[in-house]
Ligand SMILES: NC(=O)C1=CN([C@@H]2O[C@H](COP(=O)(O)OP(=O)(O)OC[C@H]3O[C@@H](n4cnc5c(N)ncnc54)[C@H](OP(=O)(O)O)[C@@H]3O)[C@@H](O)[C@H]2O)[C@@H](O)CC1
C-alpha cells in the first residue's frame with residue numbers, strides 16, 4: 001500500500017480564499033473548458049457548472065454547436081470561444097480526443113505550461129504527447145486503459161477483493177504519475193491524489209456514496225479547473241506540482257462534502273453552511289436523512305461547502 005495522508009478541514013481552510021477588495025473577475029482566475037461533444041453535450045454543462053460553483057472568475061467554453069448552445073442556455077455566465085486562460089479543463093464528455101475537431105487545441109493544452117485537468121476522452125492523448133502541468137483524473141477503468149497505453153500493465157486482471165484492488169489501484173496511479181511526471185487523481189469512494197516524486201499521496205474518503213451517479217466526475221473536473229485558475233492567478237510564479245496537487249485534493253474534498261450536503265437536502269431538510277461545518281468538523285458523526293442526488297444537485301451544493309470552509313475557525 002502506498003503511504004497516504006488524509007486531506008482534512010484544516011487543509012481546506014488553508015486553501016480556500018474569499019475575493020478581496022482589489023480582486024476582479026480576471027484576478028480570480030480565467031478557466032478554459034474544452035469539454036462536451038455532440039455525443040455528450042450534457043457533460044459540457046456539468047463541467048461548466050462545476051467551474052462556476054467553484055468560484056471561477058471568468059469562464060471560456062470551447063466546443064461544438066450542440067453543447068455550446070446548451071451551455072449558453074443553461075449558464076449564460078460562460079463566454080464562448082478560446083482565449084487567454086489561467087487553467088484549462090479538457091476531455092469530460094469527449095469520447096475520443098484523437099477524433100475530436102478540437103484535437104490540435106487539446107494536444108497543445110496537454111503540452112503547454114498551463115495547469116490543465118485532463119479527464120475522460122482526453123486521457124488517451126497522454127501516451128502520445130509530452131504532457132506538462134497536467135492533473136489526470138481517471139476513474140478505475142480509465143486508469144487501467146491509460147496504464148495499458150503507457151505499457152505499464154492493467155489492474156483489471158489483478159482484481160481480487162476490495163482491499164487488494166485499492167492497493168493495486170494506488171500502485172498503478174503511482175506508476176502512471178512517475179512515468180508521465182504528471183499528477184494523478186484516481187476517483188472512487190476513496191480518491192487519491194498522487195504527485196510524481198512525492199512519497200505520500202493525499203486521500204479523501206467520501207462521507208457518503210451518493211456521488212456514485214453519472215456526471216459527477218464532470219462537475220469535479222470543472223471545479224478543480226476553477227481552483228487551479230484561482231491559485232495560478234494569485235501566484236506570481238507558475239504553480240508547482242505540489243501546489244497543483246493541493247488544489248486537486250481540495251476539489252475532491254469539496255466534491256465529496258457537496259455530495260453529502262446535496263443528499264441531506266434530498267431529505268427535504270434545509271441544510272445550512274453552519275450544519276455542514278459541524279459535519280465536516282466531526283466526519284465520523286456526520287449523519288441524518290439522505291436521498292438520491294443528480295450531478296447538478298452536487299454542483300449546486302458546492303457554494304455551501306465553500307461558505308462553511310470559509311467560516312472563522
Ligand atoms: N451527461 C453526460 O453527458 C455524461 C457524459 N459522460 C461522459 O461519457 C463518456 C464516457 O464515460 P464513461 O465513464 O461512462 O465511459 P468509460 O470510460 O468507457 O467507462 C465505462 C466504465 O463503465 C463500466 N460499464 C459500462 N457499462 C456498464 C454497465 N452496463 N454496467 C456496469 N458497468 C458498466 C465499464 O466497466 P467494464 O465493463 O469496461 O469493466 C467501465 O468501467 C466520458 O466522456 C464522460 O465524461 C459521463 O460523465 C456521464 C454523464
Ligand SMILES: Nc1ncnc2c1ncn2[C@@H]1O[C@H](COP(=O)(O)OP(=O)(O)O)[C@@H](O)[C@H]1O
Pocket residue numbers: 139187188189190191206208209210211212213214215216217218219220255
Ligand atoms: N461509491 C462511491 N462513493 C463516493 N463517491 C463515489 C463513489 N463512486 C464514484 N464516486 C465519485 O463520483 C465521481 C464519478 O466520476 P466519474 O466516474 O468520472 O463519472 P462520470 O464520468 O459519470 O462523471 C467521482 O468523483 C468519484 O470519486
